[in-house]
Amino acid sequence: MSTANSPVNHLAGQRVVVMGGSSGIGEASAAHFAADGAEVVITGRSRPRLDAAADRIGGKVSAYRLDAADRAAVDAFFAGSGPVDHLVLALSGSKGGGPFAQLDLAELAKGFDGKFWPHVQVLQAALPALRRDGSVTLVTAASARAALPGTAGLAAINGALEAMVPPLAVELAPLRINAVSPGVVDTPWWDGVPAEQRQSLFDGFAATTPVGRVGRPEDIARAIHMLAANAFVTGVVLEATGGATLATGR
Numbered sequence: 539m540s541t542a543n544s545p546v547n548h549l550a551g552q553r554v555v556v557m558g559g560s561s562g563i564g565e566a567s568a569a570h571f572a573a574d575g576a577e578v579v580i581t582g583r584s585r586p587r588l589d590a591a592a593d594r595i596g597g598k599v600s601a602y603r604l605d606a607a608d609r610a611a612v613d614a615f616f617a618g619s620g621p622v623d624h625l626v627l628a629l630s631g632s633k634g635g636g637p638f639a640q641l642d643l644a645e646l647a648k649g650f651d652g653k654f655w656p657h658v659q660v661l662q663a664a665l666p667a668l669r670r671d672g673s674v675t676l677v678t679a680a681s682a683r684a685a686l687p688g689t690a691g692l693a694a695i696n697g698a699l700e701a702m703v704p705p706l707a708v709e710l711a712p713l714r715i716n717a718v719s720p721g722v723v724d725t726p727w728w729d730g731v732p733a734e735q736r737q738s739l740f741d742g743f744a745a746t747t748p749v750g751r752v753g754r755p756e757d758i759a760r761a762i763h764m765l766a767a768n769a770f771v772t773g774v775v776l777e778a779t780g781g782a783t784l785a786t787g788r
Contacts, residue, residue, distance in 0.1 A: 543589075549624070551577070553622055553624075554571045554577050554578045554626065555619065555626070556568040556571070557628060559578075559580025559582060559626075560580060560587040560590075561587060562723075563578070567626050567758070567759040567763065568626075570598060572595050573597065575597075577598040577660060578597070578599045580592065580602070581602045581604040582604070582636045583628055584746050585601075589601055606630075606656035609649065609663065612663045616664050616667045621668075624672055624673045624766040625668060625672070625674045625776070626675050626762055627677060630677070631649050631689070633649035633691075634646045634650070634690050634692050634695055636688055658699075661676075668713060673714040673718050673772075674716070676703065676715075677720065678695040680696075680719050680782065681696055682697040684782070694721060696732065703717050703775055705755075716776065720779065721778065721780055722753060722754060722779075723757070724753065724754060724755075742780070748781035749780040757778060758778050
């Protein structure tokens, strides 16, 4: 019997690869797919974190240590992965933020190296393994269009990925290409900010959203699951911001 919290579309028996699945949005997404009966493979760079995430997730989950920035390793992974029904790219990067006048362009380049290029090369390498009418879901960020001071570099990285979604959805059809664009979400991405300052930032963001809070990883995971499971959705960048853009009038 289904409940209000159960996924509407079931992916039992299908194979899902979640790149960046050892924490945060990636882990929550893997857990959501596993709860739906899918066979899930999570990847990341830290074996201890991957093993811990796999233990927390349970179900049909396996962990594979992989640096998504290493093209040879990515090629080898997909060459031996077997068929993949759905691919989730939750590869985050933290470089590239700060006031534009003082923006370190070398750090911005590292931001592209940490997020943009891994997303692109993983998708390219995955194509032979992906089911012809399967799905790919990118995890970008609402900084792509939020127009917040100090985020021009982050906007460039995430905006570049989002700009690729519609043309790729047409070029690679019937493979479906979508993206989820989260707002502020309480994940380890923020761990570099001192706890008191982080909570103050979260409270400030929450006050500007119609839902009255920042996001949780499972909020974004549900959106990712929906895009993967709904075979009639492609070429979409789905905002998951708690209505933040409505509140600011943008």
